[in-house]
Amino acid sequence: METPKLPTQPYKGTRDFYPQEMRLRNWFFGKIRKTLENACFEEYDGPMLESLSLYAAKSGAELAGEQTYHFEDRGGRHLAMRPEMTPTVARMVAAKMGELNFPLKWFSIPNMYRYERPQRGRLREFWQINVDIFGCDTYEADLECIISAIDVLRAFGATRDMFTVHINNRRFFNDVIAAVAGVDAETGRKISKVVDHKGKVPRELYEKELTALGLDEEKIAAIDALYGMSVRDAAALCPASSGAAELLQLFTALEEAGLRDYCVFDFGIVRGLDYYTGTVFEVFDNAPENNRAMFGGGRYDNLVGLFVNNAKISGVGYGMGDVTLENFLTTHDLLPHDESTAPKVLLTRFDDVPYAAYLALAGDLRAAGVSASLYLGNKKFGKQLDYAVKNGYTHAVIMGGEEYAADKVKVKDLGARQEQLLSRAELAAFFKETARKKE
Amino acid sequence: METPKLPTQPYKGTRDFYPQEMRLRNWFFGKIRKTLENACFEEYDGPMLESLSLYAAKSGAELAGEQTYHFEDRGGRHLAMRPEMTPTVARMVAAKMGELNFPLKWFSIPNMYRYERPQRGRLREFWQINVDIFGCDTYEADLECIISAIDVLRAFGATRDMFTVHINNRRFFNDVIAAVAGVDAETGRKISKVVDHKGKVPRELYEKELTALGLDEEKIAAIDALYGMSVRDAAALCPASSGAAELLQLFTALEEAGLRDYCVFDFGIVRGLDYYTGTVFEVFDNAPENNRAMFGGGRYDNLVGLFVNNAKISGVGYGMGDVTLENFLTTHDLLPHDESTAPKVLLTRFDDVPYAAYLALAGDLRAAGVSASLYLGNKKFGKQLDYAVKNGYTHAVIMGGEEYAADKVKVKDLGARQEQLLSRAELAAFFKETARKKE
Numbered sequence A, B: 001m002e003t004p005k006l007p008t009q010p011y012k013g014t015r016d017f018y019p020q021e022m023r024l025r026n027w028f029f030g031k032i033r034k035t036l037e038n039a040c041f042e043e044y045d046g047p048m049l050e051s052l053s054l055y056a057a058k059s060g061a062e063l064a065g066e067q068t069y070h071f072e073d074r075g076g077r078h079l080a081m082r083p084e085m086t087p088t089v090a091r092m093v094a095a096k097m098g099e100l101n102f103p104l105k106w107f108s109i110p111n112m113y114r115y116e117r118p119q120r121g122r123l124r125e126f127w128q129i130n131v132d133i134f135g136c137d138t139y140e141a142d143l144e145c146i147i148s149a150i151d152v153l154r155a156f157g158a159t160r161d162m163f164t165v166h167i168n169n170r171r172f173f174n175d176v177i178a179a180v181a182g183v184d185a186e187t188g189r190k191i192s193k194v195v196d197h198k199g200k201v202p203r204e205l206y207e208k209e210l211t212a213l214g215l216d217e218e219k220i221a222a223i224d225a226l227y228g229m230s231v232r233d234a235a236a237l238c239p240a241s242s243g244a245a246e247l248l249q250l251f252t253a254l255e256e257a258g259l260r261d262y263c264v265f266d267f268g269i270v271r272g273l274d275y276y277t278g279t280v281f282e283v284f285d286n287a288p289e290n291n292r293a294m295f296g297g298g299r300y301d302n303l304v305g306l307f308v309n310n311a312k313i314s315g316v317g318y319g320m321g322d323v324t325l326e327n328f329l330t331t332h333d334l335l336p337h338d339e340s341t342a343p344k345v346l347l348t349r350f351d352d353v354p355y356a357a358y359l360a361l362a363g364d365l366r367a368a369g370v371s372a373s374l375y376l377g378n379k380k381f382g383k384q385l386d387y388a389v390k391n392g393y394t395h396a397v398i399m400g401g402e403e404y405a406a407d408k409v410k411v412k413d414l415g416a417r418q419e420q421l422l423s424r425a426e427l428a429a430f431f432k433e434t435a436r437k438k439e
Helices: A018-040 A050-061 A060-067 A088-094 A139-155 A170-181 A185-196 A203-212 A217-226 A230-238 A241-255 A322-332 A357-369 A381-390 A401-405 A424-438 B017-039 B052-059 B062-069 B086-095 B139-155 B168-180 B186-195 B201-210 B215-228 B231-236 B242-256 B322-331 B355-366 B381-388 B400-406 B424-438
Strands: A049-051 A070-071 A077-083 A102-110 A110-113 A126-132 A163-170 A264-266 A276-285 A294-301 A317-320 A346-349 A369-376 A397-398 A406-413 A418-423 B049-051 B069-074 B080-081 B104-108 B110-111 B126-135 B165-168 B263-265 B278-287 B293-300 B314-323 B344-345 B371-374 B395-399 B408-413 B420-423
Touching: A018 A126, A018 A217, A049 A050, A049 A088, A050 A060, A050 A077, A050 A088, A060 A322, A088 A102, A088 A126, A088 A317, A102 B139, A126 A139, A126 A322, A126 B408, A139 A163, A139 A241, A139 A276, A139 A294, A139 A317, A139 B371, A163 A241, A170 A185, A170 A230, A170 A241, A170 A276, A185 A203, A203 A217, A230 A241, A241 A264, A241 A276, A264 A369, A264 B420, A276 A317, A294 A322, A294 B242, A294 B408, A317 A322, A317 B104, A317 B165, A322 B201, A346 A381, A357 A369, A357 A424, A357 B242, A369 B139, A381 B201, A397 A424, A401 A406, A406 A424, A418 A424, B017 B126, B017 B139, B017 B322, B049 B052, B049 B086, B052 B080, B052 B086, B062 B278, B086 B104, B086 B126, B126 B139, B126 B322, B139 B165, B139 B242, B139 B278, B139 B293, B139 B314, B165 B242, B168 B186, B168 B215, B168 B231, B168 B242, B186 B201, B201 B215, B231 B242, B242 B263, B242 B278, B278 B314, B293 B322, B314 B322, B344 B355, B344 B381, B355 B371, B355 B424, B381 B395, B395 B424, B400 B408, B408 B424, B420 B424
Parallel strands: A163 A264, A346 A369, A346 A397, B165 B263, B344 B371, B344 B395
Antiparallel strands: A049 A077, A070 A077, A102 A126, A110 A126, A126 A317, A163 A276, A276 A294, A294 A317, A397 A406, A406 A418, B049 B080, B069 B080, B104 B126, B110 B126, B126 B314, B165 B278, B278 B293, B293 B314, B395 B408, B408 B420
């Protein structure tokens, strides 16, 4: 009698990483880690479970409840599986505020969970590269963040034509709208909220709302015109704004760093979250079939203040999802076609040779830093070779009774399909040399 | 008015990894990954959330419910945060049984959650190195697992005197008890269950239970004597047992592999879980203050059968917790005292030099593979140096107005406290040479 069997598929919106996918993930995160460490960002991590209140404080209780997997533990603590990293890193910075040496340049590559309908580019479990700088209030930190985002993409071979960084500034956004509308700061903020939703409501409603705030047709047209303007022309409309000055400084520095070509000023970039307070940016995929924002970030000034009274530690950062980035690399054919070329050696096995002789060979190769495995089991030679090819071994070592008696081994290159006879003592050196040549 | 602030500590039994702890974790997992890949194990991963039924099927619904964080999603699916990796890997193997090329040599380093009282060596969130071989029914796979466990510990510098692998065999255990007691297999199994709990019940109760199963004093003493026996003497008591033959084969092969010294036969190793069917082993810390099992594993023959009718894919593996391993390394002083010695360069900043000049220097260094950062902000030179020292920079580059005009830079070695003047064009080559020397 058969008992009912368990399903083999993973939970909806999550992924199994078989060795092939895992090699890709390690390659992927390895490149990102190397690029960020090259710029002296330091890696950190926090727990998968956090207090739900962390997300409620940042995004509101309703949104936090809807978008997270959350539950109570037996002690009545309301916990959430992290849907984002920013509250965790703000908590960590707050906890050691007195010991840490600012500015901090930190990054993390955590997995996180969001309760949403799985679709292209959005899964329930995903990894997110998080890059943040804490404790530098000026544009240099914004610049450093943008440089790191560009450098991460370039590390994968992405070129100027493949992506563009769209940049705006939240303070500038408010100030220039107030200036164009000729109103005070308070009315300016109300108008900003309407303009922020420009693309999301019908044009008629948009104009009606602006008219209600006292704007005539001409002023509405002047706001429309901001969307096509250069950063210099837009900034000239409100020369006294500190946001305008910051934006100009940032673009000048991008020019000096040789990165101006990668960046455009885009008045349409606001990023909904209330906590952004200065520079905001989004990185777009330029591919016509996928022309949209891949990821973004910006400056937020007060998150540590959620934890510590009177704390004033500013931050600027961005988060980049692994699924989005992988889609980008696939679209532009930037994934590796060739996997690691380091030798991976299978020692095939014959019954007329003592097992100890194979054990010794494997030990020698491993001690020399060569990846090596004995064939496990008792299948025929042809099956063993077949196994080697299917599991990505680059070479098979063949030591039958004859070779063993002569203190020799045959080495078969499984790619080139060539064989050569070596003395057993030469074997490790042979593969070290093969590895060196392939580097 | 102050609003109530959020707590800054992580959830009970979980850890924050600040850059210092994260460097240690990356060093730690890097060594393990390298050692296992050197033996041709391939890395995989699965989701943090799994169906609760996976754990219930393996460990019983009650245990699965008690030891896991579990909850229902909005679709009424009962989910658990993985408390162990074995059910996930069995599910993954079952899902692609027809495509995979056995034997598989797989490993993973997942984080997992267990709902238990935090104590030394046990946390609620921990990482576990999981090593498994699927699809090889003979002792060679058991041997390969034990070799990999020894090699992982040796990769950290652990020597023979620091740890011991205690080995037994579940089939042998049952057979030798039946032989010593002179009973049939069925009664033998009942006696085995009692003997399995020997250390956990009072001696009086233990003897009473064995007496109830028909054993006299002499036979009870004969079972006691098994605990001090050599593998050969014990095996001689039931020469027909396939478990005894397997155990002898394994110990012979360990001898041939030069690892016999690391291993002892220990009749007391049974490992409670019902699913072990052959070789079982535990690795003990030899330190007197911490002399106990650190981790273990063994052969289990039917986990894939939970998912697929008539599947017969055997497995053998072990799981090693990060906290336990870190305690072991700390006890034996095997953690690194010196962190990475690769140059990490802070470009200090002066107001009378254009920012673009510093940006160019940082770009040059990074392009040459040297980790470099500009000081972010406008603090005085002394504060910038202080920042460099506290954040682990090895060198500071100083380019004030005078140096800039002369196309020079000063390089300050923050460890040796030495300074030298270089031309700007030499800088990248200087650090590449420094890195090469330190390798």
